[in-house]
Amino acid sequence: MPAYLLTHEQIHTVLGMTGIGVGAGSPLAALPEASRILQPADAAFQKMADGHLLEAQDGSWRVNTLVKAVLLACAKPEEVLAFRVMGPERTGFSVCRRGPLLSECTVGGPDLTKTSFPLTRSAIILMLTSALSSDRPEPPPTGFRFQGRADDAFVLSLLLNEARANPVGLPATQIAETVAKAVENPSLTLPFVLIAGAQPLLALAYSGDAVAAVVGRLTTSGHVRNEGGWLTPSRAALEALSAPPAAGFAVSRTLVGPDGPASHTLEVARSGERSIVFRKLRGDEGQPLLEWSEVSRAQLRALVAATLMDERELAAAGAAETTTPAPTPPPAAEARSVCPNCNADVQPGQRFCRACGYNLTEGKA
Numbered sequence: 001m002p003a004y005l006l007t008h009e010q011i012h013t014v015l016g017m018t019g020i021g022v023g024a025g026s027p028l029a030a031l032p033e034a035s036r037i038l039q040p041a042d043a044a045f046q047k048m049a050d051g052h053l054l055e056a057q058d059g060s061w062r063v064n065t066l067v068k069a070v071l072l073a074c075a076k077p078e079e080v081l082a083f084r085v086m087g088p089e090r091t092g093f094s095v096c097r098r099g100p101l102l103s104e105c106t107v108g109g110p111d112l113t114k115t116s117f118p119l120t121r122s123a124i125i126l127m128l129t130s131a132l133s134s135d136r137p138e139p140p141p142t143g144f145r146f147q148g149r150a151d152d153a154f155v156l157s158l159l160l161n162e163a164r165a166n167p168v169g170l171p172a173t174q175i176a177e178t179v180a181k182a183v184e185n186p187s188l189t190l191p192f193v194l195i196a197g198a199q200p201l202l203a204l205a206y207s208g209d210a211v212a213a214v215v216g217r218l219t220t221s222g223h224v225r226n227e228g229g230w231l232t233p234s235r236a237a238l239e240a241l242s243a244p245p246a247a248g249f250a251v252s253r254t255l256v257g258p259d260g261p262a263s264h265t266l267e268v269a270r271s272g273e274r275s276i277v278f279r280k281l282r283g284d285e286g287q288p289l290l291e292w293s294e295v296s297r298a299q300l301r302a303l304v305a306a307t308l309m310d311e312r313e314l315a316a317a318g319a320a321e322t323t324t325p326a327p328t329p330p331p332a333a334e335a336r337s338v339c340p341n342c343n344a345d346v347q348p349g350q351r352f353c354r355a356c357g358y359n360l361t362e363g364k365a
Contacts, residue, residue: 003104003116010048011113013038014071017054018063023076025254025261027094027105031113070117073098074105079255081124081308086248086269095119121308128249128268129301138296139273144240145293146223147281150196151204153290154189155214156223158182159233160241169232175215176208194250195265195280196288240294241276245269251307266307268300275300279307 006014012034015022022028038045040061048054053067063071077096084092093106093114103117146153158178162170170178182188183205192201203210215231218224225232232238248269254261267278274294281289295303337346339360346360 003114004051004053005112005114006048007044008032008111008113009034009036009038010044013045014048014053014063014067015075017061018068018071020068020071020075023256025080025256026075026077027080027082027096027107028075028113030107032111066117069101070103070115073101073103074115077105077256079253080261080263082252082254083124083128084250086245086250095124121305125301125304125308128251128304129297133297136273141296142236142240142274142294144234144236145291146237147289147291148217148221148223149214149287150192150200150290151210151287152214152217152223153278153292154182154192154201154204155179155211156218156233156237156292157192158188159224159231160237161188163232163238164242164244167232169227169230172215172226172229172231175231176211179211180205191250191267191278194252195267195278196290200287240274241271243272245271245276251304253307264307266303268304277303279303 008031011028011031015028016037022031040046045054049056049061053064054061055064074096077098079097081095081097082092083094093104095102096105097103101117102119102121103115104119106114108114146156155175159170162178183201189198189201204214215224215226219226223234223237225234233241246269248267250265250267252263252265254263264280269276269278275297276293277295277300278290278292281291337348339346
């Protein structure tokens with residue numbers, strides 16, 4: 001699989017040579033303007049020629065045909081898949097699609113863009129789900145499943161964090177203050193902001209009544225218990241999320257249409273041996289509906305596939321898995337002609353054996 005690390009000057013140079021502009025939703029839109037366009041005498045230009053990105057033709061230079069197609073997919077994508085991998089540096093990569101071509105297009109530092117092609121959706125799904133796979137048996141499911149507003153999910157997450165450190169829970173009198181401080185912590189708000197935006201959380205920071213309403217909804221739905229003035233998550237939530245996230249990834253799929261980009265995101269984390277997903281089910285003007293639940297490994301693969309593929313692709317993939325093709329009958333055996341003198345193969349109409357010179361028509365050597 002060809003892979004290239006290109007500086008922004010190299011990217012702008014080849015884009016200029018092809019006349020391709022950067023469109024909406026492209027990861028290349030994050031590139032700074034190049035201070036100059038490279039010339040054939042530049043070492044960076046020659047490096048692209050050595051890597052076969054550029055080809056000399058009739059005394060001038062042109063971009064390799066396949067590389068031009070990759071550039072078009074990255075600069076004017078019809079679809080963008082963005083992935084973040086959980087870790088100290090929160091690394092990630094992006095994949096762009098135009099027509100049938102999928103290519104990585106990751107803008108990173110220092111001033112480098114990585115391209116890698118060709119890719120397949122199956123390879124991407126396998127790579128992501130293997131990050132959370134384990135050879136150990138799956139624990140019995142807890143049945144934890146939350147569906148509700150973004151602000152409800154955020155408060156539930158804070159109570160889970162508190163319960164890990166203090167099994168007694170959090171005093172109900174301190175919940176508003178705890179929420180207001182948490183809203184200012186990017187590490188706590190990032191998963192919710194990426195999916196639901198910042199507005200649902202900002203409303204909690206400035207209104208104790210809003211926090212009280214959230215606690216009331218969580219208590220009524222059974223996700224939170226109030227025992228003697230102490231707030232704790234439900235037993236299913238505590239069991240499913242007793243361990244802090246140890247690994248995970250987020251995948252965002254953006255379709256670039258005539259009305260602009262439209263995207264949805266799936267967050268996946270491993271809590272102990274359990275796979276936990278977090279995603280937006282639908283968006284309303286006020287509060288989007290979120291789902292937060294434990295899933296089996298088979299369910300996780302299906303969810304990732306559903307996020308990365310459209311209905312037509314899913315139907316085709318399902319048909320390929322469930323339909324067993326009829327066995328193909330073996331081809332009829334052809335009569336084998338051999339030389340009677342040395343047993344070498346001979347072709348129809350051949351007069352002499354090419355191995356020993358035997359006369360096949362007269363029976364004489």
